Amino acid sequence: MELLWQTIQSLSLKNKEWLSSKLIEDIREEKSADYISKEEVLEGIRQGLADVKDARESGAQLKTLQEVIDEL
Structure with missing residues (x-):
């Protein structure tokens, strides 16, 4: 140096x-x-909640939290 x-x-x-x-x-x-801005975090949360809502309405099977963690 x-x-x-x-x-x-x-x-x-x-x-x-x-x-x-x-x-x-x-x-x-x-x-x-x-x-990561506050807006980006909030948008990610909104999108995740929308995905959960859509899956519940369509009856699609979602991954458990443990399955998501295991993928990381």
């Missing part, structure tokens, strides 16, 4: 700014990829 830091310090200001913007962009992308 020390060698990397020395290399970064030797860059021109323009190159440091470019590198900084690329690092910030990369960090933001990683954070957004790991984050």
Whole structure:
């Protein structure tokens, strides 16, 4: 890491700014990829409940919670 830091310090200001913007962009992308919004969670719950309702109305057999866990 020390060698990397020395290399970064030797860059021109323009190159440091470019590198900084690329690092910030990369960090933001990683954070957004790991984050599930409240709306996404709620939509998943809504869809799951709708699937259960449809299965009950049609008489389709659903997996048990244990079967779902075992698949994971």
